[in-house]
Amino acid sequence: MKVQWSILNRPLTKREHKLVIAFTICLIFYGLYFIFYPKVIGLSNLRKQLQEVTNSKVTYRRLYENHNNYKAAVVRSSDIIKKVPNNKDVSGFLIDIEKWADEQGVTIISIYSQSIMTENIAETTVNFIPFEIIIKGSYDSLLGFIGQMENYSRILKIEGLKLNASTDSSVKLQFPWELTVKVNLYYLPSQIKYEH
Structure with a gap:
């Protein structure tokens, strides 16, 4: 069709x-x-x-x-803030170093701080001050000093250790070893504020 x-x-x-x-x-x-x-x-x-x-x-x-986990997180956060304070508090750190040295029978030769630096840890920017500390003492007393530094209430990081025999013959019997410690002392930048 x-x-x-x-x-x-x-x-x-x-x-x-x-x-x-x-x-x-x-x-x-x-x-x-x-x-x-x-x-x-x-x-x-x-x-x-x-x-x-x-x-x-x-x-x-x-x-x-899991509402109880929130309370645990607040406690952990509060604990972290104590370990990484909002200010440098270098004087408190120096007082603690002197106290450790007295307790362990160690002599502090020098403490040298460097410029403030920043580092990102878990997506958070934190400041730290690098220190170089030179101390003298017996091997056991130097180990005791490092042990106290490692158990410090604030967060710090030991970057390096250098152990040498003491070169000064007049104090060699009393302080046979010289230890150079490189350590970073951490704190939060002032613009970061936490409420707890």
Whole structure:
């Protein structure tokens, strides 16, 4: 059966007929796309929102069930602030060094501090002051001094140790060893404030 169009005034060939059908099918799909595409996008957005709500619900449930962990975190945070104070407190550190030296029978030869430096630890910027401390004493007393430094209440890091035999013959019997200690004393920059 041949379809007649008034514009053409002739029947359509098979090829033209197929083109008209293909064009009609394309128009139908094009229309369906504009009808359903916004709904598909809306459904996708709703799925994302539902996933976010589900994730939030899981987080809140975890926080609710583990509320005691919050108290432990506050205690840990408070402890860290004591170990890494908000100011340099170099004088307190020097007093402690002198106390350790007296307790261990060690003689302090020199304490040299360098310029303040910064370091990133666990995504937190902290300042530190490098010190070079030279002390003299017996081997056991020097070990005792280092032990007290390692157990210090503030966070510090011993970067290096250098042990030499004492060169001064007049004090060699009393202080046979000379120890050079390189240590970093940490503190928080003044702009970081913590509430606890």
